[in-house]
Amino acid sequence: xxxxxxxxxxxxxxxxxxVSKNAQLLIKAGFVHKEMAGVYTLLPLGxxxxxxxxxxxxxxxxxxxxxxxxxxxxxxRDVWDKTNRWDDEVVDNWFKTKLKNGxxxxxxxxxxxxxxxxxxxxxxxxxxxxxxxxxxxxxxRNELRSxxxxxxxxxxxxxxxxxxxxxxxxxxxxxxxxxxxxxRVYDRVGIGDKTYMTxxxxxxxxxxxxxxxxxxxxxxxxxxxxxxKNIAINKxxxxxxxxxxxxxxxxxxxxxxxxxxxNIFTLEHKFSEPFGLTYTNEGGQEVPVFMxxxxxxxxRLMGTVAEMLSDERGLxxxxxxxxxxxxxxxxxxxxxxxxxxxxxxxxxxTAGIEVIYDDRDARPGEKFADADLMGIPYRVVVSDxxxxxxxxxxxxxxxxxxxxxxxxxIIETLTQ
Amino acid sequence: xxxxxxxxxxxxxxxxxxVSKNAQLLIKAGFVHKEMAGVYTLLPLGxxxxxxxxxxxxxxxxxxxxxxxxxxxxxxRDVWDKTNRWDDEVVDNWFKTKLKNGxxxxxxxxxxxxxxxxxxxxxxxxxxxxxxxxxxxxxxRNELRSxxxxxxxxxxxxxxxxxxxxxxxxxxxxxxxxxxxxxRVYDRVGIGDKTYMTxxxxxxxxxxxxxxxxxxxxxxxxxxxxxxKNIAINKxxxxxxxxxxxxxxxxxxxxxxxxxxxNIFTLEHKFSEPFGLTYTNEGGQEVPVFMxxxxxxxxRLMGTVAEMLSDERGLxxxxxxxxxxxxxxxxxxxxxxxxxxxxxxxxxxTAGIEVIYDDRDARPGEKFADADLMGIPYRVVVSDxxxxxxxxxxxxxxxxxxxxxxxxxIIETLTQ
Numbered sequence: 001x002x003x004x005x006x007x008x009x010x011x012x013x014x015x016x017x018x019v020s021k022n023a024q025l026l027i028k029a030g031f032v033h034k035e036m037a038g039v040y041t042l043l044p045l046g047x048x049x050x051x052x053x054x055x056x057x058x059x060x061x062x063x064x065x066x067x068x069x070x071x072x073x074x075x076x077r078d079v080w081d082k083t084n085r086w087d088d089e090v091v092d093n094w095f096k097t098k099l100k101n102g103x104x105x106x107x108x109x110x111x112x113x114x115x116x117x118x119x120x121x122x123x124x125x126x127x128x129x130x131x132x133x134x135x136x137x138x139x140x141r142n143e144l145r146s147x148x149x150x151x152x153x154x155x156x157x158x159x160x161x162x163x164x165x166x167x168x169x170x171x172x173x174x175x176x177x178x179x180x181x182x183x184r185v186y187d188r189v190g191i192g193d194k195t196y197m198t199x200x201x202x203x204x205x206x207x208x209x210x211x212x213x214x215x216x217x218x219x220x221x222x223x224x225x226x227x228x229k230n231i232a233i234n235k236x237x238x239x240x241x242x243x244x245x246x247x248x249x250x251x252x253x254x255x256x257x258x259x260x261x262x263n264i265f266t267l268e269h270k271f272s273e274p275f276g277l278t279y280t281n282e283g284g285q286e287v288p289v290f291m292x293x294x295x296x297x298x299x300r301l302m303g304t305v306a307e308m309l310s311d312e313r314g315l316x317x318x319x320x321x322x323x324x325x326x327x328x329x330x331x332x333x334x335x336x337x338x339x340x341x342x343x344x345x346x347x348x349x350t351a352g353i354e355v356i357y358d359d360r361d362a363r364p365g366e367k368f369a370d371a372d373l374m375g376i377p378y379r380v381v382v383s384d385x386x387x388x389x390x391x392x393x394x395x396x397x398x399x400x401x402x403x404x405x406x407x408x409x410i411i412e413t414l415t416q
Numbered sequence: 417x418x419x420x421x422x423x424x425x426x427x428x429x430x431x432x433x434x435v436s437k438n439a440q441l442l443i444k445a446g447f448v449h450k451e452m453a454g455v456y457t458l459l460p461l462g463x464x465x466x467x468x469x470x471x472x473x474x475x476x477x478x479x480x481x482x483x484x485x486x487x488x489x490x491x492x493r494d495v496w497d498k499t500n501r502w503d504d505e506v507v508d509n510w511f512k513t514k515l516k517n518g519x520x521x522x523x524x525x526x527x528x529x530x531x532x533x534x535x536x537x538x539x540x541x542x543x544x545x546x547x548x549x550x551x552x553x554x555x556x557r558n559e560l561r562s563x564x565x566x567x568x569x570x571x572x573x574x575x576x577x578x579x580x581x582x583x584x585x586x587x588x589x590x591x592x593x594x595x596x597x598x599x600r601v602y603d604r605v606g607i608g609d610k611t612y613m614t615x616x617x618x619x620x621x622x623x624x625x626x627x628x629x630x631x632x633x634x635x636x637x638x639x640x641x642x643x644x645k646n647i648a649i650n651k652x653x654x655x656x657x658x659x660x661x662x663x664x665x666x667x668x669x670x671x672x673x674x675x676x677x678x679n680i681f682t683l684e685h686k687f688s689e690p691f692g693l694t695y696t697n698e699g700g701q702e703v704p705v706f707m708x709x710x711x712x713x714x715x716r717l718m719g720t721v722a723e724m725l726s727d728e729r730g731l732x733x734x735x736x737x738x739x740x741x742x743x744x745x746x747x748x749x750x751x752x753x754x755x756x757x758x759x760x761x762x763x764x765x766t767a768g769i770e771v772i773y774d775d776r777d778a779r780p781g782e783k784f785a786d787a788d789l790m791g792i793p794y795r796v797v798v799s800d801x802x803x804x805x806x807x808x809x810x811x812x813x814x815x816x817x818x819x820x821x822x823x824x825x826i827i828e829t830l831t832q
Contacts, residue, residue, distance in 0.1 A: 006483065007538050007547040007580075033534045035488045036521075041534060042486040044549070050486065067422065070458040070466065072451045073489070073554055074571050097511045097523065099570075100560050105452075107513065107523075118449050118457060122423050131423040133460070138489055138554060144516050154515075155490045164423075 001324070002345075002357045008043045010370050021218060022303040023149025025315050029373045031323075038146025038154030045374065046302075048323035050157065053298055054136055056188045056320065057159050060181045064174070066134045066161050071114050073138060075106040079117045082274040093141040095154075107140035112267065112293060115162045116275040123289060125280050126166055130174065134161030136298065150303035151218070151259065157299045163292040164272075166281065171290045175266065178294050182212055182262050189301060190318025191308055195261060196232035198223050199246055206266035207245075208237070213258035218307045221260055224253035232258075259304045267291040315375030316397055324354040325414060327376035329367040331383035340387040344380065344407055351411050372397065380410060417740070418773045424459045426786050437634060438719040439565025441731050445789045447739075454562025454570030461790065462718075464739035466573065469714055470552060472604045472736065473575050476597040480590070482550045482577050487530050489554060491522040495533045498690040509557040511570075523556035528683065528709060531578045532691040539705060541696050542582055546590065550577030552714065566719035567634070567675065573715045579708040580688075582697065587706045591682065594710050598628055598678050605717060606734025607724055611677060612648035614639050615662055622682035624653070624662075629674035634723045637676055640669035648674075675720045683707040731791030732813055740770040741830060743792035745783040747799035756803040760796065760823055767827050788813065796826060 008030035015034055018024050023040070026032040031046030042050055058068070074097075080086035086106070088094055095107040108114065115133065123129065139158050146154050161178075165171040179197060186195040195214045202208040213223045213232055222235040226248050233248065235255075243250055272278070272289040281287050302321075309316040319325060326348060330341035345357045356376060358367050364383075371379045381393040391404040394413065405413065424446035431450060434440050439456070442448040447462030458466055474484070490513075496502035502522070504510055511523040524530065531549065539545065552575050562570050577594075581587040595613060602611040607630050614629040629639045629648055638651040642664050649664065651671075659666055688694070688705040697703050718737075725732040735741060742764060746757035761773045772792060774783050780799075787795045797809040807820040810829065821829065 001483075004543070005481070005547075007535065007544065007549060009538050030538075033537070035490065035530075036492045039488045039490045039492075041488050041530070043534070044483040044485050047485045047551075065421070067417075067460040069460050069463045070573075072455045072457050072571055074451065074455045074556070076452045076455075095513045095521075097513045100558055105511075114451075114457070118459070119423065121449070122425050122446075127420070128423065131421075133423060140490070142516055155488055157486075 001355070002359050004359050006044060006356075008045060010373050018149070019147050020149030020151065020303075020307075021310070022151055022306040025306055025310055025373075026150065026303075029315055029375070031315075031374075032150065038143060038152070040150050040153065040299075042299075045323040049302055049317065049321050050298060052321040052323075053189055053302055054159075057185055057296060057298065058136075060185050061132075061134050061159065061161055064132065064177050064181050066132045069133055069135050071108070071111060071118070071135055071137060073108050073140070075108055075114065077104055077106070079113050080106065082117075083113055083271065085113065093143060095140045095142045108137065109139060109141050111135075111137070111160045112162065112271045112291075113275075116271045116277050116291070119162075119164055119289075120275050120277040123164065123277065123279050126282055129279060129289065130163060130165040130170055132161055132163050132174070134159060134294075148218070148220075148303070150299045151307065153299060156297055159296045159298055161294040163294070164277075165290045165292070166279070167290055168268075171266065171292055175264065175292055178264055178292075179210065182264065182294075182296070185296065186212060186214070186261065188320050189305055190320060191261070191305060194308065196223065196225055196230065196258070198232040198234050198258075199237060199242070200234040200263070201237050202266065203270075206268060209263060209265040211260050212262035214261045214304050214308060215256045215258050216304065216308050217257050219257040219259040221258050223256055223258045225256050226252050227254065228252060232256075259300075259307070261301050261304050262294075262296040264294045265292060267293055310375070313369070314373030317375040317377065319377045322375065322377050324356045324376055325378060326353055326355045327371035327374065327379045328355050328357045329364070329371060329379060329381050330357070330359055331364050331367070331381060333361060334384060336387050337382060337384055340392075341382040344382055344392065344410070347407055347411060348414070351415055353411070353414050378414065417771070418775050420775050422460060422772075424461060426789050434565070435563050436565030436567065436719075436723075437726070438567055438722040441722055441726055441789075442566065442719075445731055445791070447731075447790075448566065454559060454568070456566055456569065456715075458715075461739040465718055465733065465737050466714060468737040468739075469605055469718055470575075473601055473712060473714065474552075476601050477548075477550050477575065477577055480548065480593050480597050482548045485549055485551050487524070487527060487534070487551055487553060489524050489556070491524055491530065493520055493522070495529050496522065498533075499529055499687065501529065509559060511556045511558045524553065525555060525557050527551075527553070527576045528578065528687045528707075529691075532687045532693050532707070535578075535580055535705075536691050536693040539580065539693065539695050542698055545695060545705065546579060546581040546586055548577055548579050548590070550575060550710075564634070564636075564719075566715045567723065569715060572713055575712045575714055577710040579710070580693075581706045581708070582695070583706055584684075587682065587708055591680065591708055594680055594708075595626065598680065598710070598712070601712065602628060602630070602677065604736050605721055606736060607677070607721060610724065612639065612641055612646065612674070614648040614650050614674075615653060615658070616650040616679070617653050618682065619686075622684060625679060625681040627676050628678035630677045630720050630724060631672045631674050632720065632724050633673050635673040635675040637674050639672055639674045641672050642668050643670065644668060648672075675716075675723070677717050677720050678710075678712040680710045681708060683709055726791070729785070730789030733791045733793065735793045738791065738793050740772045740792055742769055742771045742794045742796055743787035743790065744771050744773045745780070745787060745795060745797050746773070746775055747780050747783070747797060749777060750800060752803050753798060753800055756808075757798040760798060760808065760826070763823055763827060764830070767831055769827070769830050794830065
């Protein structure tokens with residue numbers, strides 16, 4: 001994409017009321033626009049990152065048998081009355097609205113009830129199970145304050161999958177598969193080495209749930225990490241009893257601030273029973289479906305990567321989710337430079353490498369600063385000097401050294 | 417996809433309160449779930465159709481220079497006060513909600529204001545124009561009644577692109593490109609032969625707008641079609657003066673009911689002026705940006721195809737947007753039939769052909785009825801008889817004749 005065709009621009013400052021690092025950087029780089037506290041529009045480059053994260057999560061969900069659907073945002077009261085979660089006294093972050101006739105509606109803040117209510121229409125027998133529907137969806141939460149940028153929005157984008165299994169045994173097998181799928185997601189988006197599967201509160205019906213916590217000073221949670229075992233415990237459940245139960249030693253735990261980038265829950269019958277979501281088992285008995293839930297805040301994950309991997313010069317996107325692989329900076333407008341840069345742009349694009357082509361009439365320092373602020377993994381410089389030498393400059397965002405390479409070698413380096 | 421792994425099922429009847437043909441069919445076929453009047457969840461097969469339509473529209477928008485983003489659903493009052501469209505007296509189909517502190521918010525019913533408000537941050541000079549941002553988005557409209565299934569939802573999914581041009585001349589060139597892009601969209605989703613570009617009211621600042629109207633008895637609009645010239649006029653603007661202006665003859669017009677499946681508007685300065693969305697032209701003057709808007713209701717388009725192309729046996733999806741290309745009906749469970757059907761399933765899937773594999777233990781008549789109701793373009797039958805003959809049965813959804821072909825020939829037919 002040519003920068004001259006992209007309408008967004010970088011800017012020196014974020015709005016004064018924006019206190020989170022992730023949103024400050026994303027706004028300065030032209031990736032997001034702030035509509036109000038906790039509500040952001042994803043501009044084209046930000047949307048690209050989101051799309052890349054979605055594609056990774058979708059692949060991993062499909063690989064474990066997920067089937068995608070699209071549930072509605074508007075929710076009717078009768079569905080949520082079944083679990084007593086309609087009342088604002090019980091759930092304090094509903095956004096509610098009204099039909100013309102006065103009927104109150106809610107905006108999805110989660111999906112358990114909606115899924116149970118849908119699935120009960122289709123499940124009759126053990127032959128119908130297990131099933132793993134999921135969707136990507138805009139979720140609304142009426143947070144009292146919203147100061148964490150896209151990490152905790154009043155409106156945000158998430159993936160939620162719900163598992164509907166015959167029994168605990170079938171559930172446990174899938175739950176373990178999802179632990180692995182989640183681990184792959186965090187690896188692929190580039191924060192796997194700092195993200196720990198974390199034992200957390202399981203509620204009344206399950207001993208533990210599991211959070212995926214990414215270590216960061218911007219985190220709102222406190223966890224205790226056993227780096228050797230690559231596992232953690234949320235402070236809220238830390239006790240001698242629990243440590244013995246999961247086989248960890250207090251002495252080897254390190255306290256860390258962390259961001260919850262995903263969670264998986266065993267729901268057992270909590271949401272199947274109220275909906276009469278039962279099936280006839282092989283023995284002819286009618287028994288409740290055994291459920292689990294598996295969430296990832298997609299915009300939160302994007303914000304977390306922005307927060308964790310950025311540096312003093314700006315964003316740093318891992319190659320898998322970057323809005324482009326290469327930032328091509330053309331220095332100057334003389335015909336040989338223009339045709340040299342055009343040639344490289346065409347060659348890279350033809351090789352399937354996504355490029356942001358800075359064809360603007362701007363100073364070199366400005367172009368380098370923008371490449372760094374946007375966090376594009378590779379920067380290639382084409383100037384009068386490099387054109388004459390027949391070798392252009394290639395630099396990685398995270399490294400200092402600059403290589404001078406022929407076009408063939410640049411493409412070789414980027415496609416190997 | 418194996419039907420045994422898909423959780424949805426076909427059903428004999430739609431809910432009694434569902435009066436629209438499109439929703440009745442989509443519910444019976446297991447493509448959508450009705451949450452309430454005007455609000456539907458897209459189940460996995462319905463979501464597949466939606467995804468296919470999105471992919472076509474996205475390709476056409478990208479081809480004319482569109483850049484995708486993702487604007488928020490929650491809208492703040494100050495943005496809409498600028499054009500006097502916040503007041504419920506002015507716009508009567510807002511859904512409104514509130515923050516904890518009482519601040520009123522709206523749910524997007526359209527996007528002009530949001531786009532102008534975003535774009536004004538980035539446009540300074542004539543060098544920044546033209547630009548063509550768009551998004552796919554859930555839109556909310558508080559309709560008094562909602563009886564047209566997914567053709568007029570209270571919550572629906574749409575594509576909106578806004579053009580920001582320097583002047584009328586630049587705008588007109590793009591507007592014409594979009595007429596062609598829209599025509600390609602309707603061709604590709606399978607209703608091009610019944611969809612007419614239709615002259616409609618342009619508002620105060622433009623002579624005409626253009627609707628794309630698909631001829632159908634389920635339509636809410638009345639249009640007059642000149643089949644020879646492949647063009648139509650909306651009843652609301654039909655007059656002798658207009659007929660002369662656009663060069664049509666009243667005698668060659670046929671009155672038709674039609675569904676509006678898209679519209680394009682010249683907005684001129686209506687939404688740029690209130691936002692101070694100006695640029696410095698080549699002569700150094702500050703002038704307002706010239707805007708246009710281009711909408712397609714994606715779920716409405718899906719409902720329209722369901723409505724127009726279905727028959728007494730059920731849905732009929734064009735190959736481009738069908739949830740799968742082939743419905744593979746396995747008749748019986750004897751080992752030779754199971755292995756024959758499995759082999760065909762694997763061969764088709766390997767060839768990149770999407771298949772719904774009916775591996776259920778069900779009667780042949782039931783399988784054929786489901787294949788027809790779901791509207792899958794091709795049906796292949798594998799039975800004891802076809803396995804013994806080494807040739808299976810291939811039938812098109814829209815034709816009566818059945819061919820018996822070898823696996824090689826089936827794949828050849830489907831990939832040619």
